[in-house]
Amino acid sequence: MATTKPQMLVNDEYQYGFNDGDVGVLKFSRGLTRQTVEEISRIKKEPKWMLDFRLHALDVFFKKPMPRWGGDLGRLNFDDIVYYVRPSENQGRTWEEVPQAIKDTFERLGIPEAERKFLAGVSAQYESEVVYHSIRKDLEEKGIIFTDTDTALREYPELLREYFGTIIPPEDNKFAALNSAVWSGGSFVYIPKGVTCDIPMQAYFRINSENMGQFERTLIIADTGSFGHYVEGCTAPSYNSESLHSAVVEIIVKDDARMRYTTVQNWASNVYNLVTKRAAAYKNATMEWVDGNIGSKLTMKYPAVYLLGEGARGMVLSIAVAGKGQHQDTGAKMIHAAPNTTSTILSKSISQHGGKTTYRGLVHFAPGAENSKSNVKCDTLIMDNDSTSDTVPYSEVADSNVAMEHEATVTKVSEEQLFYLTSRGLSEEEATRLIVMGFIEPFTRELPMEFAVEMNRLIKFEMEGAIG
């Protein structure tokens, strides 16, 4: 057998780590004050209620202490962050209208190609603003709204007022408060009653500047009996100092509707990724989070489903890959608040080159959630002796007539598996990759084909630093 020397994955090996220089046409100075918030709102010409919402959220943000649980936030300095960067004067409706430098970036990331091939619509956010947006005509004609949240605030003010901040209020946590104060961009999706959007809508988020804070705000409403699939991807350049990505995603899934939200986040290893994602699922509704976390310095993200109507279903299917100097503190929350609700959590994590993964999850059964069921499964694959993994599952049961299953496995790539595969001619590198691909297969098989291919490519790339 060959002996392998684990090599460390360094920053430059992150393939999206290029930057485009400073392309912003308007860039705030570092730090966060009341003026920062007022200025963002003024530039965006927002209605007063939104400014009030932001200022209230800012108060909440200042008052709330830093979380003391989860990952190490010690090096995150809010005074070093740039809270708003406008990359171009206008949003492009056609690809030609997007400024060249930004266009080149998204071309390198394969966005226009993906759009041509298989997407219902695309939204591309660069720094604080959405720079390109399109939706297929036929879907627009069915009444589907897919736009950026700033535009939605102007064009659909009544929908925004009704739902914005209702699922995740600023009081929820410090980073939700921060996002509420300085949010910019993000996606707004509305699928009307009974309408099915069977091809995915995609958003792409890119941070370019050093010390940039990206605070997109996404709101999705799947009206009664509708179906939709929203997909997002994220990248950022590799810098030596920290950037912050702190998004809020709120989803409302009304009676009999089904919504799937797929994320593949591939941040550079200097990004703090602190995201609050939550959905409310009503009677017989289904909410599915498919959540892939690769890269970042620290990710703290626990997609949640509040099962509020009888027969509602929630699913979180996630993978987390932690490499050198990275901590993936991820998991899921399922709140069973109605009878006959079911939830499924499948969490897969891989730690390598000294990385750390933590599964942190909560399953809560409120009084009256009778005949509800939850199934939680956490599988961890540890690639070497320097890497670690933890599982922190919480469950709260206030109704006795419920069923809860929890299963956790921790595996290492075994010598026997490697021997078996190499005895058939695979190199140790190929063998390890095959085992890893197999491990995340329950996740990749849920992705749209193009994303699955991309995912496998990313994983392959992540593994290459490891195996000599």
Added chain:
Amino acid sequence: MSTPILAIKNLHVEIEGKPILKGLTLTVKGGEVHAIMGPNGTGKTSLAQTLMGHPHYTVTSGQVTLDGQDVLAMRTDQRARAGLFLAMQYPSEISGVTTANFLRTAINSLRGEGHQIPLKEFRDRLDETMQFLEMDPKFSNRYLNEGFSGGEKKRNEILQMLMLRPRIAVLDEIDSGLDIDAIKVVAKGVQSLNGPEFGSLVITHYQRILSYLKPDFVHIMMDGRVVKSGDYQLAEELESKGYEWVRAEYSTPL
């Protein structure tokens, strides 16, 4: 392709400092079927694992060559590429990887960069081989060895052997736990490769599979070496008389 020659000379092997093989010598050539029999714990599986380069086994002295090339200097994957194959007694389970995907990856690894097998050709060969081995076509979409019965695992090892077409195959208790029909299928699989370009070394406790494979040579292993060799009749003799007489003969000082 030429006729392969696997030559094992005076092989000494330890596991965790404990001697397991103590001077084993054996030559397997293309066109030959060899059988190794012997009581439990005499080093038969250790021999098989050592030939394929399992990391737990340390060769302390002796030689293994394939067509004159030093096998012991090769990594496990290089041994496979040189044409060695080991049908394992306890194949590993690989979750999430279908048998078909694995087989295609393995064939392409053996063929090398730029010589990948075209998908259609692979599919056709896989279908044909599975039919020959009387396997359910759905089998190839199951995850490799995961939840397979003992018999399915053994059959899968033979499927791999036929797909990968090795030059020298070592079959470690390929017949254990199989019923008579399954043994016939496994034997049929091995026989289909027989010819001047293929040699095999069949490790077994039972004469039954040998009655189909008709080995040219039967070797009895005891205490880490070959103590007696003969033809197929030796296997029949063991079946009726057991090992005691061999042990008595072997332990008699010369």
